[in-house]
Amino acid sequence: MFFVDTVETPGLGNRGYLAGGRSTAVAVDPPRDVDRLLAPAARRGVRIALVAETHVHNDYVTGGPELARLTGAEYLVPAGARVSLPRTPVADGDRLEVDGGLVLRALATPGHTPHHTSYVLEEDGRAVAVFTGGSLLIGTVGRPDLVDPRLTRELARAQHASAHRLAEELDDEVPVLPTHGFGSFCSSAPSEGDATTIGKERTANDALLKDADAFVADLLAGLDDVPAYYVHMQPVNAAGPAPVDLTPPRRADAAEIAARLAAGEWVVDLRDRVAFAEGHVAGAFNFEADGRLAVHLAWLIPWGKPVTLLAESPGQLAGAQRELARVGIDRPAAAATGGPADWTGAGAEYRSYPRGTFADLAGALGRGGRAVLLDVRRDTERARGHVDGSVHIPLHRLHDRLGEVPDGVVWVHCAGGMRAATAASMLDAAGREVVAVDDSFRNAERAGLTVVRP
Incomplete structure (x- = not known):
């Protein structure tokens, strides 16, 4: 009998997996802090014999090489990936024994990257799960624009073909176990739900419902900004990251x-x-x-x-x-x-600033007050609706554009309050008078502010 354990990394919106049988297991797309996979393996009393990457990751530092080193496991990387670290290259159709009748079958699914590979877990010849990495996600697919802008359209079309290959080769009841799609910016659109199957995706995933041309056009039109740090992840993973060091940092007074x-x-x-x-x-x-x-x-x-x-x-x-x-x-x-x-040093003062709601902002404006309303949401969020007259600088661009914020008291908002707090702290550090709007954007219109919608 096989098992599959899920290792959640909610801060990144990703999952890794440990799957195996009675004595041995495979780890798929492990996070850098590999103790989170070693622990469930120890609880189950299994040895990690294989460590498999679906692709060279763009959004996090992999723990694959370190986990393979610690366990003596074979490190599997798609054959087409350009990496310089020791590994076993895996090609489409390769089969690797996990435990007795439990086998991992490689299935080429390019799209998220040119070399992307999914892994079908088979028990006695029957598919019981598929690890889809950044290929088929819950209701969507992995974004195709992280490798090279010149390849984006080609990879988007490949995503469509790969999704159809998975649906054609696997039965409806096979669980789909993606790495991305739980808040990850590697997902081309937000995913809804926590679990899915091939059958569910047949009825809900645009990649399986639309023809290739319509799918590609819609996919490319909906892509969001790419986190700036992504450009540093792929080179680190291709070269082989150093073992993680979680010893406490030096203390500062x-x-x-x-x-x-x-x-x-x-x-x-x-x-x-x-x-x-x-x-x-x-x-x-x-x-x-x-x-x-x-x-x-x-x-x-x-x-x-x-x-x-x-x-x-x-x-x-x-x-x-x-x-x-x-x-x-x-x-x-x-x-x-x-x-x-x-x-802070003896006698030093520390700073503070007020928080407010959209109703507070409306009240201040209603009393004849003047305010600069700064929207720090991303472009795709603002396109769905924004407060009339607000200034827009996405949070990830604000630090370099503080000088563009107009004079006056700055009321800063996002979708729910967290990013507004970060933006407020940056403005405060720059000496600006600021109010952090700690409120849901849904309340802006309810508070009487004019929201412009497309």
Whole structure:
């Protein structure tokens, strides 16, 4: 009897898998912190004999080479991938024994990348699951524009063909187990639901419902911005990342924090946005530890710039360090725990700013107040509706465009409050008077503000 364990990485919107039988198993698309796969293998009493990559990843640093080294497993990488690390190249149709009658069959599914490969798990010759990586996702497919802009249209058409190949070769009841699609920016559209099968995708996935021309046109029209850090992931994975180091960073005192800020380094406060607004070190940026930290910080920070982390507890700090290591921010320059009183020198004051709702904004405007409303959502979000008269600078572009924000009190909003808090912290660090709108965008119109829709 086979098993499949799922390893969730919600901060990145990804999944890895451990699948096997009584004594041995295969790990598919493992995250960098490989202890999260070693632990379930140990609980089940199985040896990881194979480590399989569906593709060279663009959105996170893989743990594949390190997991293979630690376990002595065979490291499987699609034959067409351009990598320089030791591996076993896998071609379409290759079959690899996992455990007794349990076999992994490689199925070429180009589209997300030219070399992308899915893996069909077969028990006694019958398909029991398919690991689809960035090919067929829940209701959508992996985006085709991450490799080379010149290949995007070709890869989009390949995604359509690969989805049809999976649907043609596999029965309706076969579970589809993708790596992306749970919030990952590697997905070409948001996925809905937590589980799916080939049969469900036949009735819900545009790749299987539309002809190739219509599918490609719609897919390309809906692509969102690409996180800036993605450009650094593929080279790291192709060369073979270093083993992850999660030992605690060096501790910084108030003087060192001040010196790092004065040197232009990034000091990141990991506390929740309410606590940060109430009091924080002047010049610090707020990236909530529980708010997709890895994606947003890696997207915004100039790559390679030293970062110092401020956390309310050692546990919060350790969690953030693990999240950041998954996207190649390996070692914080320094760190501190506690609160603003611990991070500022004797007698130094720390800063604060107000939070508000869309109703508060409407009330302020109704009383004749003047305000700059800054929308930091992405282009695709704003295209679905925006507050009339608002200024638009997506969060991932704000740090370099602070000078474009008009004079006045800045009320900054996103879709729900988290990104607005980060933007507010950047404006506050630049000396601007700011109000963080901690509210759902759905409430803007309800509050009486005019929302312009397409």
